[in-house]
Amino acid sequence: MAGYATDINLPWHHVMMPFDKNKVLIENSVYTCAMAGCKSIWIICNDDIQPLIKSIVGDQIQDPVYRFRSFAKFASDHKKTIPIFYAPMPIRDMQRRNNIAWSAMHGCLLSNKIFGQLSTYTAPDQFFISWPYAVLDSAVFRKHRLDVQKKSMLFDCGGKNIFTGDFLPIVCNIEEVRKIKEYCYELQNPHGANQALSDLDLCELLDPLRKTEIVEVECNYNKMSNWNDYCSYFNK
DSSP states (O other), rough: OOOOOOSOOOSSOOOGGGETTTTEEEHHHHHHHHTTOOOEEEEEOTTHHHHHHHHHSSSEEEHHHHTTTTSSSTGGGGOEEEEEEEEOOOOOHHHHHHOOHHHHHHHHHHHHHHHHHOTTSSSSEEEEEEEEEOOOGGGGGGGGGHTTTTTTTEEETTSSSSSGGGOOOOEEHHHHHHHHHHHHHHOTTTTOOOOOOOGHHHHHHHHGGGGEEEOOOOOOOOSSHHHHHHHHHOOO
């Protein structure tokens, strides 16, 4: 969520805007990750807003697929807890690479590094990225849980995906994350493109993923990236 400029200027962050009774945008994004089968969830946010977000989201969530197994003999024994971690953008990145795409890649690399220090077997190499600037039906992603663990995908809803300027989830592996990192460095090369990442759109930084498989989903997608989107959502 770090690195995105919005025209909603309130004492609380954009992702804390409500979209339903007692529900805010960041909660929809976190629940989507849980429904997709993530083993851990990393929220990249700056230190000034992290306490408020953590007070709403918490430090763990129950896997919704295992939470409601009413036909299991001992249903409580099947519950799985998904830890939620919070990490800020490094100061040097906030100054030179303040972009939501870069913050997502930073989260992927950070989780791979930290869990990799425990054991090479615990280092994640597959990443499901959900953006908190949209509202969608999280339950749709349940049937993609197995695919999320083994292949890269770009989710598309009605012709909308990250390359149309929309915030549909994506799945990528660690090698693709590293390629995007190197691609961003090339964009900043003073002897090359010499572009400021903060001035580029999400799709421009994720261009190395353009040939990734597109998976169609019917998830009732609604973009919530600015005030007009927010008003349009409630006017439907």
